[in-house]
Every structure is written in C-alpha cells, then in structure tokens.
Amino acid sequence: MEDIALTTTLSERQLCDTLDLCRNTWRRQQQRKAFCGPIQPPKHCRKKSRQPRALTQQECDEVLKILNSEQYCNQPPAQVYYDLLQKGHYLCSISTMHRLLQKQNQSGERRQQRPAQSHAVPRLKASIPNEVWTWDITKLPTVKKGEYLCLYVVMDLFSRYIVAWLLSRKENSALASQLMQEATERYDIAPNSLTIHQDRGSPMIAHCYLDLLGELSITASHSRPRVSNDNPMSEAQFKTLKYQPDYPRRFEDYDHAMQWCEEYVNWYNHEHHHSSLAGFTPNQVFTGECFEVAKTQQMALDSAYKEHPERFSKGCPRVQLPPKAVFINPIPEDADPSILEAGVNFPTLARVKTKAI
Numbered sequence: 395m396e397d398i399a400l401t402t403t404l405s406e407r408q409l410c411d412t413l414d415l416c417r418n419t420w421r422r423q424q425q426r427k428a429f430c431g432p433i434q435p436p437k438h439c440r441k442k443s444r445q446p447r448a449l450t451q452q453e454c455d456e457v458l459k460i461l462n463s464e465q466y467c468n469q470p471p472a473q474v475y476y477d478l479l480q481k482g483h484y485l486c487s488i489s490t491m492h493r494l495l496q497k498q499n500q501s502g503e504r505r506q507q508r509p510a511q512s513h514a515v516p517r518l519k520a521s522i523p524n525e526v527w528t529w530d531i532t533k534l535p536t537v538k539k540g541e542y543l544c545l546y547v548v549m550d551l552f553s554r555y556i557v558a559w560l561l562s563r564k565e566n567s568a569l570a571s572q573l574m575q576e577a578t579e580r581y582d583i584a585p586n587s588l589t590i591h592q593d594r595g596s597p598m599i600a601h602c603y604l605d606l607l608g609e610l611s612i613t614a615s616h617s618r619p620r621v622s623n624d625n626p627m628s629e630a631q632f633k634t635l636k637y638q639p640d641y642p643r644r645f646e647d648y649d650h651a652m653q654w655c656e657e658y659v660n661w662y663n664h665e666h667h668h669s670s671l672a673g674f675t676p677n678q679v680f681t682g683e684c685f686e687v688a689k690t691q692q693m694a695l696d697s698a699y700k701e702h703p704e705r706f707s708k709g710c711p712r713v714q715l716p717p718k719a720v721f722i723n724p725i726p727e728d729a730d731p732s733i734l735e736a737g738v739n740f741p742t743l744a745r746v747k748t749k750a751i
Contacts (some may be wrong), residue, residue, distance in 0.1 A: 458498065461500075513605070513618040518721065522722075527591070528627050536646070536651075543651050547632070551591070552679035552681060565597060569597070
C-alpha cells in the first residue's frame with residue numbers, strides 16, 4: 395500500500411474506495427507505522443470478562459430458584475426483593491434479578507398482546523359528481539366556556555359541493571345516519587354507485603351507521619387511524635370555514651351559529667372560486683355549468699389577446715378546466731408493477747363493501 399500511495403495521485407478517499415478499504419483502517423495503519431514505542435497488547439473487552447463482584451453460578455441458580463418458586467413466580471422482582479428484605483434475606487439487587495430473568499427469557503409481558511394492526515391506505519377516485527362523498531365533523535365554540543356545537547358537513551369529492559350539512563349540540567351516530575339517509579334520498583343515489591369516505595370517529599364506525607350504509611348499498615371507506623391526511627378535502631373545507639373574515643371566534647348560541655353556517659354554505663357552493671377547480675365554483679362543477687362559463691371566459695381572453703397580443707408572451711391564453719378526476723392518495727407512478735399484479739401487501743383496497751341487509 396505504501397508503494398501505491400507514492401506512485402498515485404488519487405486522494406485518500408479514492409484510494410480506499412479502489413482498494414475496498416475502510417478509511418479508519420488505513421489511518422490506523424499509518425499511525426502504527428509511525429509509532430516508535432513498544433507495541434501495546436490488545437485490550438480485552440470488559441463486557442466479555444467476568445466482573446469480580448458478579449454473583450457466582452451457584453448464587454445465580456439460587457436467585458432463579460426463589461424467583462421461580464410457587465410463592466414468587468407471579469410477582470415482579472421489586473415485590474420479591476422487598477418481601478425478602480422484610481424477612482431479613484438479601485439475595486441481590488432488583489436490577490440483577492431483572493438481568494437473570496431476561497437471560498432466561500422469563501421477562502416481559504405475560505398477558506396476550508394484540509398484534510400490530512395494518513390498515514390499508516384509502517385510495518379513492520372521483521370522475522363524476524355523486525361518485526364519492528367525503529364528510530367530517532368539526533367543533534364550533536360558544537361564548538359559554540366548555541360548550542361546543544357540532545357541524546356535520548358532507549361534500550362531493552369531485553366538485554367540492556356541500557351536498558348536506560347539519561348543526562347539532564351533540565355528536566352521535568344517530569344524527570349521522572339521519573343526515574346520510576336524507577342526503578341520499580335528496581340526490582336520488584342509485585344502489586352501488588356511491589362511496590362515502592370518513593375518518594374513524596365514533597359516529598363513523600358505529601354499527602347502526604354502517605348498517606344503514608349497507609341497507610343503501612353504499613361503499614364505506616375509512617381513513618387510517620391517526621392519519622388526518624387521508625381525508626384532506628374535508629379538512630381543507632373546515633380551514634376555509636374557520637379562516638373566513640367574518641368567522642366569530644365564539645358563537646352566541648345555536649341560532650347564531652345556524653344563521654352563520656347557512657350563509658357560509660351558500661357562499662361556498664355558489665360564490666367561492668375554488669383554486670383546485672381552476673377558479674370555478676363548486677356548484678358550477680357539480681351541475682356541469684362550468685363548461686358554459688368556460689366559453690364566456692375564453693371569449694374574454696380571445697378579445698384581450700386580439701387587442702394586445704404583445705402582452706401574452708406564450709400566445710393566446712386558454713381557459714383551464716377543472717380536473718377530470720380527483721384522487722385521495724393516488725397510486726404512485728413509481729409503484730412496483732410486480733406488487734400491483736400480485737396484490738401482496740399492497741394497501742389500496744380500502745373501499746370496504748358493507749354487506750347489504
């Protein structure tokens with residue numbers, strides 16, 4: 395290695411990479427070569443050597459015999475230690491008892507533990523209105539400390555149109571079932587044509603609510619536990635609600651909150667130019683009116699381009715239409731095709747079909 399170092403212009407890193415050698419090994423060899431004193435004997439690892447104060451094998455067997463006895467086999471080391479100490483016996487410390495039990499694989503939780511749960515990633519796609527609904531519940535504080543109102547909001551995923559909402563003083567599955575029943579009847583939802591996505595709150599996983607979806611032949615989809623990003627559209631809508639300039643920090647009473655929510659829903663559906671919908675309102679996308687509005691917008695752009703073409707460096711501008719499909723957790727483009735074909739451990743089937751009654 396010495397000759398190579400003298401005749402090459404490679405750096406130390408390049409040289410070690412070429413020789414497949416660790417740089418620390420190379421430096422240690424260089425230091426030993428320059429050392430003039432006596433060679434130091436290798437140091438023994440302290441963990442492998444026997445500690446002078448350690449218990450003898452006979453003492454260890456005695457401690458294990460007492461810990462496994464009928465009197466103490468179901469007691470933790472701390473209880474055994476103090477009980478023996480009160481009787482005037484000292485065997486070893488509590489930590490030593492733990493180490494001896496761990497060495498014999500006798501430590502740890504004895505009760506049956508629930509295995510780790512694996513929840514599939516909800517992957518939803520909406521290409522037309524009333525194909526996927528998403529809903530959630532938010533709290534609206536009142537002037538009375540500790541008192542909140544519950545706002546239920548059901549939104550169409552494709553158009554972000556609020557199809558149904560409910561304001562209540564409490565949060566339960568009966569109100570959620572009533573809201574879904576009325577919404578499906580209002581929009582005449584055909585069986586097996588709608589998926590409802592929600593998180594795992596108590597009203598969303600209640601048996602009576604899921605039974606209703608089964609009766610209506612609606613697919614139920616749930617977010618993963620403690621993953622708020624699995625229901626992003628509803629969370630974003632609630633942020634829009636609470637960031638309104640006229641949003642009161644606390645509502646005076648139920649009637650005050652009801653009046654404000656009515657005005658907000660009307661504004662959100664018919665006047666709010668949604669950034670994710672290319673500036674169209676949710677109502678325009680929900681009803682298909684956006685295509686007629688786009689023609690009017692295109693005529694205005696064509697007229698502006700005709701008068702001042704020099705102001706548009708990229709040519710005549712075109713009106714951007716809303717996306718043709720809206721996704722929740724879309725499948726990554728770089729996903730392994732073999733996993734997609736085999737279907738092994740691929741968490742995309744989160745749309746669980748509830749059994750129709």
